[in-house]
Amino acid sequence: MKSLSIAATGMMAQQLHVEVISNNIANLTTSGFKRRRPEFHDLLYQSHRRIGAQSSDVGTVVPAGVQVGLGVKPASIYRIHEQGSMQQTENRLDVAIQGEGYFVVELPTGEFAYTRDGSFQLSPDGLLVNADGFAISPGITIPEDAIHVSIGANGSIEASLQGQIAPVDLGQLELATFVNDTGLEAIGNNFLIETTSSGAATIGAPGSDGYGELLQGFLESSNVNPVSEITALITAQRAYDLNSKVITASDEMMATVSQLR
Numbered sequence: 001m002k003s004l005s006i007a008a009t010g011m012m013a014q015q016l017h018v019e020v021i022s023n024n025i026a027n028l029t030t031s032g033f034k035r036r037r038p039e040f041h042d043l044l045y046q047s048h049r050r051i052g053a054q055s056s057d058v059g060t061v062v063p064a065g066v067q068v069g070l071g072v073k074p075a076s077i078y079r080i081h082e083q084g085s086m087q088q089t090e091n092r093l094d095v096a097i098q099g100e101g102y103f104v105v106e107l108p109t110g111e112f113a114y115t116r117d118g119s120f121q122l123s124p125d126g127l128l129v130n131a132d133g134f135a136i137s138p139g140i141t142i143p144e145d146a147i148h149v150s151i152g153a154n155g156s157i158e159a160s161l162q163g164q165i166a167p168v169d170l171g172q173l174e175l176a177t178f179v180n181d182t183g184l185e186a187i188g189n190n191f192l193i194e195t196t197s198s199g200a201a202t203i204g205a206p207g208s209d210g211y212g213e214l215l216q217g218f219l220e221s222s223n224v225n226p227v228s229e230i231t232a233l234i235t236a237q238r239a240y241d242l243n244s245k246v247i248t249a250s251d252e253m254m255a256t257v258s259q260l261r
Helices: 001-025 228-256
Strands: 037-043 045-050 067-068 072-079 084-086 097-098 103-105 112-115 146-151 158-160 170-172 175-176 185-188 189-191 202-204 213-216 219-220
Touching: 001 072, 001 228, 084 097, 097 103, 146 213, 170 213
Parallel strands: 097 219
Antiparallel strands: 037 072, 045 067, 084 219, 097 213, 103 112, 103 175, 112 189, 146 158, 158 170, 175 202, 185 189
């Protein structure tokens, strides 16, 4: 009975759906996290009576035909790039992006990764780094005698030094944008890397056309909505139950046939 395998594909699809939801909920407090949503496609169809086939010698054709679907398959799991809420931290090196763009992080391999997580810190040499100690591009060094560090909406970084009235310009943070953000590949640690689908990164200054502005002393929260995720979880669980009932019903039908004498 095809219904057994069809319902099995439905159960596996809903199992994947629950896994995506669980990952969203697990990252409810992850800075800059973007929730995921699975997309499903129907599988192949078997035609028992082909649509448009000739049904008589006078040229009449079959208007609908008979097609039986073979189940469902996962098509993609894509990120929803909705702006997360801003959480004030009052940490001078915490920076949130309000709008489009990603911070550029230089990995130890020399490659670049991209993130919305702006919880920055300082290395022993005063270099601006992320939580893993990777440098934020372009490399910006904060002097040891800096009394106050100011990060403007346009990414400019200035420091007030001991004994000096005028602030010192230390450089400017950069943001990267992509033609297709969904095509970025997640590698963990809040990092995304570019792929053929995402296109090459376009680097620009915060606040310029197409780039978001920066907020010092804030972090972007995860855009996961607990109410929506719980609702989706209930829907996926009910769909899983219904597919399991189809398997049970198919098994009972097969048992009835096997008991015929």
